[in-house]
Amino acid sequence: MSASEPDWWRSAAIYQVYVRSFADGDGDGTGDLSGVRTRLPYLAELGVDALWFTPWYVSPLADGGYDVADYRAIDPAFGTLSEAEKLIAEARQLGIRTIVDIVPNHVSDQHVWFRAALAARPGGPERALFHFRRGRGTDGERPPNDWESEFGGPAWTRVPDGEWYLHLFAPEQPDLNWAHPAVRREHEEILRFWFERGVAGVRIDSAALLAKDAYLPDFAPGRDPHPYVDRDELHDIYRSWRAVADEYDGIFVGEVWLPDSERFARYLRPDELHTAFNLSFLACPWDAERLRRTIDETLAEHAPVGAPATWVLCNHDVTRTVTRYGREDTGFDFATKAFGTPTDLGLGTRRARAAALLSLALPGSVYVYQGEELGLPEAEIPRDRIQDPMHFRSGGTDPGRDGCRVPLPWTGAPPAAEPWLPPPADWDAYAADRQAADPDSMLTFYRRALRLRRTEPGFGDGPLTWLPHPSGVLAFARQDGLVCVVNLGADQVALPAHDSVLLTSGPLEGGGLPRDTAAWLRA
Numbered sequence: 338m339s340a341s342e343p344d345w346w347r348s349a350a351i352y353q354v355y356v357r358s359f360a361d362g363d364g365d366g367t368g369d370l371s372g373v374r375t376r377l378p379y380l381a382e383l384g385v386d387a388l389w390f391t392p393w394y395v396s397p398l399a400d401g402g403y404d405v406a407d408y409r410a411i412d413p414a415f416g417t418l419s420e421a422e423k424l425i426a427e428a429r430q431l432g433i434r435t436i437v438d439i440v441p442n443h444v445s446d447q448h449v450w451f452r453a454a455l456a457a458r459p460g461g462p463e464r465a466l467f468h469f470r471r472g473r474g475t476d477g478e479r480p481p482n483d484w485e486s487e488f489g490g491p492a493w494t495r496v497p498d499g500e501w502y503l504h505l506f507a508p509e510q511p512d513l514n515w516a517h518p519a520v521r522r523e524h525e526e527i528l529r530f531w532f533e534r535g536v537a538g539v540r541i542d543s544a545a546l547l548a549k550d551a552y553l554p555d556f557a558p559g560r561d562p563h564p565y566v567d568r569d570e571l572h573d574i575y576r577s578w579r580a581v582a583d584e585y586d587g588i589f590v591g592e593v594w595l596p597d598s599e600r601f602a603r604y605l606r607p608d609e610l611h612t613a614f615n616l617s618f619l620a621c622p623w624d625a626e627r628l629r630r631t632i633d634e635t636l637a638e639h640a641p642v643g644a645p646a647t648w649v650l651c652n653h654d655v656t657r658t659v660t661r662y663g664r665e666d667t668g669f670d671f672a673t674k675a676f677g678t679p680t681d682l683g684l685g686t687r688r689a690r691a692a693a694l695l696s697l698a699l700p701g702s703v704y705v706y707q708g709e710e711l712g713l714p715e716a717e718i719p720r721d722r723i724q725d726p727m728h729f730r731s732g733g734t735d736p737g738r739d740g741c742r743v744p745l746p747w748t749g750a751p752p753a754a755e756p757w758l759p760p761p762a763d764w765d766a767y768a769a770d771r772q773a774a775d776p777d778s779m780l781t782f783y784r785r786a787l788r789l790r791r792t793e794p795g796f797g798d799g800p801l802t803w804l805p806h807p808s809g810v811l812a813f814a815r816q817d818g819l820v821c822v823v824n825l826g827a828d829q830v831a832l833p834a835h836d837s838v839l840l841t842s843g844p845l846e847g848g849g850l851p852r853d854t855a856a857w858l859r860a
């Protein structure tokens with residue numbers, strides 16, 4: 338997987354940087370680009386091929402930066418455009434590519450377009466870039482339709498002159514009207530802007546939500562096509578994006594949450610997106626049968642379109658892996674998140690190590706979310722410090738997503754300034770500098786695994802063959818005699834025939850593979 342390979346993205350290990358919480362260069366409690374630049378050697382040593390930066394643009398941070406006020410400028414809290422350019426170049430010198438995050442479904446309510454729309458009269462052309470409508474009821478006092486925001490509550494907000502505007506997320510995130518040619522033009526220019534600055538790829542936020550039924554009808558369960566999810570018009574948009582990316586050898590990764598694997602695969606046709614996040618794998622419980630089914634379905638849906646699969650255990654929206662795997666319900670579902678869920682972190686950590694070997698051995702590219710390599714658990718954020726709109730719009734029942742966004746502990750020493758989200762009391766035990774010196778730490782383990790994955794050409798893109806295995810166990814072969822075996826059952830199992838053991842997620846017992854442990858073998 339050398340950085341000069343044109344197909345680098347088919348096998349890449351991509352590290353997700355949540356800039357605000359990665360590394361604080363100027364000591365103000367918020368992560369920034371200078372912090373990332375000083376930690377590039379850490380990322381190179383970790384052995385990742387690319388960095389995906391969550392939005393780093395000018396933003397009032399009503400939704401952690403997914404409310405973009407200016408797609409061509411860096412938020413002053415994070416740095417400057419010229420610093421971003423330096424960062425992209427410095428990373429590239431270390432063999433690390435950059436992926437930026439583009440948010441096409443909505444803008445910030447502080448974006449010039451939306452400010453102009455608010456200042457315009459109802460029916461004015463500035464409003465046509467968004468979805469403004471009159472309300473229902475005698476005085477238009479009810480929203481134009483019954484759609485609900487992904488964060489809870491109605492998807493409409495009324496402005497002083499009486500019209501309503503659509504926002505599938507927070508009210509500070511008005512949805513763009515993708516039927517308007519100016520919206521399409523603008524985004525193609527934004528793509529060019531970042532490709533011109535040397536980025537290798539773009540993550541597309543909420544990629545299946547952009548197109549809306551022009552009549553904005555009520556949501557009728559089972560309505561086909563859905564009024565705003567996965568509409569056919571999207572494919573035309575992504576075909577023109579692909580033409581732009583091809584001019585620069587750029588790649589896309591789409592955030593596409595869709596249960597229907599055939600519909601999902603349509604986004605990955607050769608003239609559309611290169612890859613999309615495998616969110617079914619992320620949500621899958623720690624269960625051998627279910628994981629096997631998810632892996633098989635993933636490979637089967639990607640095969641006909643020739644796209645490589647992606648493997649994701651965690652990101653900035655979901656419960657951290659070691660916590661999720663230490664709970665009774667080891668799957669992920671936004672609907673069931675709750676405060677105070679009992680968690681066995683020892684068990685979760687053991688499983689997370691095994692899951693890392695599983696995901697790193699599967700065919701395709703793999704994502705690591707910052708802090709996953711440190712084994713960070715989900716933090717319980719005191720209610721008065723929570724910032725995530727998901728918490729507030731749930732009426733305070735959903736803990737929100739801040740628990741996986743706490744600034745990383747780099748050293749055991751107290752930080753120079755109070756971090757924007759409070760770290761748990763025991764955070765220093767996870768400090769990167771401590772872990773770097775500990776041969777048994779999660780960090781050392783991740784470094785070994787990523788290094789092996791990089792030096793063994795049998796990993797990454799390519800075929801997978803299941804091996805016979807007892808129930809509760811997953812065992813498969815890759816190329817060059819590489820074998821991955823994961824024991825999710827209750828009892829220790831014998832290792833399949835092999836010449837050598839390359840890496841295990843925990844100690845073997847008398848040559849056997851204990852429960853919740855994985856091994857990489859050479860057969």
Ligand code: GLC
Nearest residue numbers: 400403440506542543653654
């Ligand atoms: C995506 C992002 C999430 C954000 C939402 C709205 O799901 O991952 O963090 O809140 O889109 O932009």
